[in-house]
Amino acid sequence: MLEENISEKSGFVRLALGIGLTACGISHLVKENGNKTLGMLSITAGSLKIAEGIFLYCPTKAMFSNNVKNAVTTSMQEFMDGDSLMTAFNSRYNSGNQNSNGGNGSTMQQMTQTAAKVAETVANTTQSGTMMEEAAKAIQGVTNNANQKKSK
Template sequence: MLEENISEKSAFVRLVLGIGLTACGISHLVKENGSRMLGTLSVAAGAMKIAEGLFFYCPTKALFSNNVKDAVSSSIQDFMDADSLMTAFNSKYNSGNQNQSQSSQAQSASGNEGAELLQTAANVAEKVASTTPAGTEANQAAKAVKAVAHSQKRSK
C-alpha cells in the first residue's frame, strides 16, 4: 500500500484542481477548433492530480524527498567521519599541554587541520544547501554554516 505523503489540505486542493483541469481538457477536446494535444494533456494531468488527491500520495514528492535524504546522508558520510573530526579537535584543543616549541608546531598542524575542518564544514553545508528546498530551515542553516566557514577561512 502507498504511504501517504501529502496532507488532507493539499489532497483537497489537488482534487479540486484536477477536476478543473480535466474539465478544461474535455472542453478543448469537444470544441471543433480546439487543440487536441492540449486537451489530451490537460485531461491526463487532471486525472493524475485527481488520483493524488484521492490517495494522498504524490509520486513526484516521494521521488524528490528520497533523493534529498540519500544525498544528505551520503554527503555527511563522505565528508564527516568521526575519526577525522576527533583528530582535528584533539590537535586544536590539546596542544596547550606541550612546551613552547612543541606548541608552535602543534599550532601550525592544528591550523592546517582547522582549515581542513572549515573546508569540510563548507563542503557539507554547500551539499546540503544544494539538495534541500530553498527557504527551509535546513537550507538556511546550511547557508549560515557555509558563510561562517568562509569568513573564518578569510580571517586566518
C-alpha cells in the same frame, strides 16, 4: 500500500484542480476548432492530480524527498568520515605551507605559536589545579612537541 506524503488539505486542493484540468481538457476535445493535444494533456494531468488527491500520495514529492534525504545522509557520512576530514585539512594547510614564504611551513609555525600564546594566557589567568590550567599545560606540551619536530 502507498504511504501518504501529502496532507488532507493538499489532497483536497489537488482533487479540485484535477477536476478543473480534466473539465478544461474535455472542453478542448469537444470544440471543433479546439486544440486536441492540449485537451489530451489537460485530461492526463487532471487525472493524475485527481489520483494524488484521492490517495494523498505524490510520486514527484516522494522522489525528490528521497533524493534529498539520500544526498544529505551521504554528505553527512562523508563529512563525519575522519579520512576525508584529514584529506581536506592536509590539502588546505599543506598547500598553504608550500605556497607561502618559500614553503618553510610558516603557517603551521604561526598556528603553533598562537596555540602556545593562548595556552600561556589561560594558564596565567586561571587558578592553579583547575581543569583549565591542565588543559593549557596540555596545549603547551603539544605545541612544544610540534615545534621540536619542526626544528629537526
